[in-house]
């Protein structure tokens with residue numbers, strides 16, 4: 001009989017509040033901190049911001065934001081104003097007085113009626129249209145000079161900060177090239193605005209050879225040349241690896257911080273941040289030909305052992321992993337067989353040691369020596385981003401302490 005190789009995992013969860021949980025999501029904050037440092041170094045002289053939209057890609061912005069702030073990250077990007085308010089509050093609670101040094105940019109910009117939210121929580125809109133620019137500029141000029149006497153041209157104390165998003169080819173958010181040139185011809189529209197950044201966003205940064213990359217960069221340069229000077233920002237995670245031409249003054253990594261490979265054609269330069277284990281709740285021996293799961297899509301033709309694990313599509317274990325997913329039990333690959341249901345998956349554990357597959361044993365579903373998050377995404381027919389942001393709320397979340405990593409972690413060459 002082989003040794004019970006699952007006992008190490010079992011022991012490592014003993015005594016934690018999640019001991020009774022059906023699945024454990026481990027978030028390695030030390031690896032996340034190391035990833036921030038790798039990206040900062042990669043960015044050379046450019047400042048390294050952090051994109052923490054989507055609750056830090058599902059990992060918890062209330063954990064990730066303060067961690068990165070303590071590591072020296074000063075600039076954060078969120079999508080929604082509500083995310084910005086929540087981030088400001090968690091920074092205030094955890095980082096204390098210094099929280100106000102953190103600049104929080106709201107990528108979706110500003111809608112009429114939300115101006116006071118931006119002011120009250122010290123949020124900076126990324127202005128995406130001329131209408132948003134006019135709205136914020138009016139607000140700013142009214143602040144600087146409530147009587148309207150000397151608003152125009154003001155740029156110092158009291159001017160409201162903003163970034164301006166130039167759309168260079170995605171046709172999603174930001175000023176079109178025509179709008180940018182219209183603004184260049186009427187720069188007084190910017191009066192009252194403290195223009196912190198001109199930004200744009202690449203459509204194909206994860207494909208280093210794609211013609212869109214230099215095209216977007218060149219259009220970005222042309223539009224910037226026509227507009228009043230301001231620091232520039234273009235690079236998401238993948239674009240950091242396109243070279244220093246793409247770094248400008250500030251880089252905006254998101255997914256790479258969280259361990260997803262920003263260079264899909266090459267080995268992952270990032271450390272793994274997310275690991276997911278599901279706990280076996282039942283083992284079924286099949287000794288005659290039988291089906292497994294909804295739709296009877298899987299038919300066992302001989303004696304097999306099927307383990308049932310309480311992780312399903314309601315937990316972000318995507319239904320497209322039906323018959324495709326791969327777990328690992330005691331070092332042995334164990335395929336997901338049959339459909340992923342809402343709360344459960346079934347794995348064929350026949351190849352695993354007999355005494356490893358028992359109720360309570362943990363099956364690696366993401367990372368930890370099993371499949372990487374990128375591999376899981378590939379099996380699901382999607383990208384790491386979607387797996388990350390779908391990670392369920394029913395998992396017991398276990399954050400590994402980051403203190404060991406602060407400043408000194410050996411992260412290897414990238």
Ligand SMILES: *Cc1c(COP(=O)(O)O)cnc(C)c1O
Pocket residue numbers: 051053107200201235236237238252253254255256
């Ligand atoms: C989401 C986002 C990012 C971060 O992208 P990653 O690919 O996750 O690094 C950067 N900039 C903008 C405008 C974004 O919307």
